[in-house]
Amino acid sequence: MMNIKIDNKEHSVEEGQTILEVCRNLDIEIPHFCYHPGLSIAGNCRMCLVEVKGMPKLMTACSTMVQDKMEIFTDSDVVKEARKGVLEFILLDHPVDCPICDKSGECDLQNYNFDYGIDQRRSIFPKERHKVEKISEKIYKNDNRCVLCTRCIRFLDEVTKTHEFTTIERGSHTHITCVDPEGLDQNPFASNIADLCPVGALGLNEFRFKKRVWLTEHVRAVCPGCEAGCNLTVDLHTKQTPLDPNVGPVVRFTSADNYSMQRFFICDEGRYSYSGYNETERRLLHPELDGEETTNGKAKAFLKEALSSELTGAVVLSPLASVEENYAAILLAEQMGYDLYRPSPFRKDLPEPALFIEKIKAPNHRMMKLLEVPKVTDMESSDYGVVLVLNSIGSIRDNSLVKILSLLKRAKYSITFEVERSEFSENSKLALPAPMFLEEDGCFINSSKRIQRSTGGLGYPEGVRPLWEWLFGNRFTNSESLLTQFSNEKLGIELSYEKIGKEGVEL
Numbered sequence: 002m003m004n005i006k007i008d009n010k011e012h013s014v015e016e017g018q019t020i021l022e023v024c025r026n027l028d029i030e031i032p033h034f035c036y037h038p039g040l041s042i043a044g045n046c047r048m049c050l051v052e053v054k055g056m057p058k059l060m061t062a063c064s065t066m067v068q069d070k071m072e073i074f075t076d077s078d079v080v081k082e083a084r085k086g087v088l089e090f091i092l093l094d095h096p097v098d099c100p101i102c103d104k105s106g107e108c109d110l111q112n113y114n115f116d117y118g119i120d121q122r123r124s125i126f127p128k129e130r131h132k133v134e135k136i137s138e139k140i141y142k143n144d145n146r147c148v149l150c151t152r153c154i155r156f157l158d159e160v161t162k163t164h165e166f167t168t169i170e171r172g173s174h175t176h177i178t179c180v181d182p183e184g185l186d187q188n189p190f191a192s193n194i195a196d197l198c199p200v201g202a203l204g205l206n207e208f209r210f211k212k213r214v215w216l217t218e219h220v221r222a223v224c225p226g227c228e229a230g231c232n233l234t235v236d237l238h239t240k241q242t243p244l245d246p247n248v249g250p251v252v253r254f255t256s257a258d259n260y261s262m263q264r265f266f267i268c269d270e271g272r273y274s275y276s277g278y279n280e281t282e283r284r285l286l287h288p289e290l291d292g293e294e295t296t297n298g299k300a301k302a303f304l305k306e307a308l309s310s311e312l313t314g315a316v317v318l319s320p321l322a323s324v325e326e327n328y329a330a331i332l333l334a335e336q337m338g339y340d341l342y343r344p345s346p347f348r349k350d351l352p353e354p355a356l357f358i359e360k361i362k363a364p365n366h367r368m369m370k371l372l373e374v375p376k377v378t379d380m381e382s383s384d385y386g387v388v389l390v391l392n393s394i395g396s397i398r399d400n401s402l403v404k405i406l407s408l409l410k411r412a413k414y415s416i417t418f419e420v421e422r423s424e425f426s427e428n429s430k431l432a433l434p435a436p437m438f439l440e441e442d443g444c445f446i447n448s449s450k451r452i453q454r455s456t457g458g459l460g461y462p463e464g465v466r467p468l469w470e471w472l473f474g475n476r477f478t479n480s481e482s483l484l485t486q487f488s489n490e491k492l493g494i495e496l497s498y499e500k501i502g503k504e505g506v507e508l
């Protein structure tokens with residue numbers, strides 16, 4: 002450990018860190034553009050300048066290592082003057098078009114200029130102008146707003162190693178260019194550069210002019226796209242304004258930092274899957290009995306009749322459903338002596354580069370593997386009187402789908418718990434409407450056996466209730482109580498949402 006002083010306050014810090022990293026850990030703000038914890042240090046924007054006692058000039062906090070007994074000043078007059086100067090240079094050619102910029106509200110340049118910048122341009126030379134370009138199907142580039150931090154170039158060089166961007170020209174004419182637009186289109190991680198860009202120079206075509214970010218609410222979720230279980234920040238469209246275009250409730254997925262997981266980036270397949278949660282055409286919002294909408298009372302009466310029929314039963318879990326939902330179904334199977342099965346999840350070949358993408362396209366397959374639930378395709382008899390199938394359509398292989406359909410068709414009491422009308426719901430006597438991802442709190446166990454929590458920011462739509470309520474009435478008060486019971490009984494540890502926190506828990 003080393004003893005240092007920052008702004009006249011003493012701190013004891015670990016060796017081997019830069020001034021910027023130390024300050025970030027201590028919640029001391031140092032403005033920066035080119036620094037990003039997931040990329041190499043470039044030291045080119047000069048926004049992070051700080052004063053270090055004994056040094057003749059200001060030092061870049063992102064590239065200066067802390068030393069024992071160092072005295073650092075992050076907020077002195079000379080530091081503030083330097084920040085003002087850097088911002089003045091950056092803004093020389095900037096169009097200052099924040100009102101029509103999609104980054105507005107989450108733009109570092111906008112924020113720093115409010116804090117340290119000037120409000121008058123002193124240069125008499127005209128601003129250099131560049132056309133806004135759609136550089137790929139997914140991304141547009143606006144050089145007028147670029148601060149030349151090179152985060153985008155470093156991401157494509159260092160993380161995906163696909164090298165689609167570079168800088169061209171010199172001096173004040175320097176700008177970023179895409180040398181391989183086709184490669185960018187095929188790069189499965191390309192859209193991360195729009196998140197990485199600290200200003201509005203790179204953006205997603207799909208998000209352009211769609212929503213002001215301050216009119217969204219953010220929740221943290223686990224991506225259901227594959228078994229990797231990347232952490233997402235989900236922007237929800239909860240505040241309507243008269244000028245809003247007609248967008249669905251889910252506006253955007255971006256990466257939520259988790260050092261134990263995917264760190265800072267997500268794949269494009271996961272990112273753009275948000276639009277699926279806005280499609281409501283096939284949504285099941287009421288119970289259906291023999292294909293006809295029915296009341297909750299009649300649905301419950303059918304369930305009661307099925308469960309008291311004393312017929313043999315089978316429960317098919319789902320790699321798409323949360324730990325809590327699957328556990329409710331497991332409890333039913335245990336209570337009734339029903340057989341328990343799992344479908345085989347859908348697999349997809351990995352794109353290039355794959356990084357952390359997983360082949361198995363379901364977020365909770367690992368739970369069933371951990372509990373050693375037999376595969377539905379290995380089942381010996383498919384004649385059951387009562388069959389309950391959890392929502393898994395779209396995430397399972399054809400042979401599992403065929404087997405489940407045959408189970409449903411043969412059963413006297415066939416029940417599905419489904420988000421949308423599907424082959425399963427259409428072949429069941431009773432179809433119960435299930436909450437979709439983002440409507441219910443729930444946990445998922447990923448390929449490296451990390452249990453993580455996903456937040457149900459949207460809440461249950463009218464008519465939709467959790468499975469545990471259909472099966473057990475008031476026995477459980479919330480999903481967390483199922484998680485705690487599951488972790489005690491099946492994992493031998495006590496978990497709560499607080500314990501799982503943002504990072505998750507490795508099992």
Ligand code: SF4
Pocket residue numbers: 146147148149150151152153154177197198199200202203
């Ligand atoms: S486009 Fe954005 S990320 Fe790339 S150099 Fe310019 S400001 Fe930085």
Ligand code: SF4
Pocket residue numbers: 224225226227228229230231263267268269270271272357358359
């Ligand atoms: S790698 Fe998998 S979990 Fe991660 S963002 Fe992509 S689809 Fe989602």
Ligand code: FES
Pocket residue numbers: 032033034035036043044045046047048049050061062063064
């Ligand atoms: S953040 Fe240090 S020079 Fe850019």
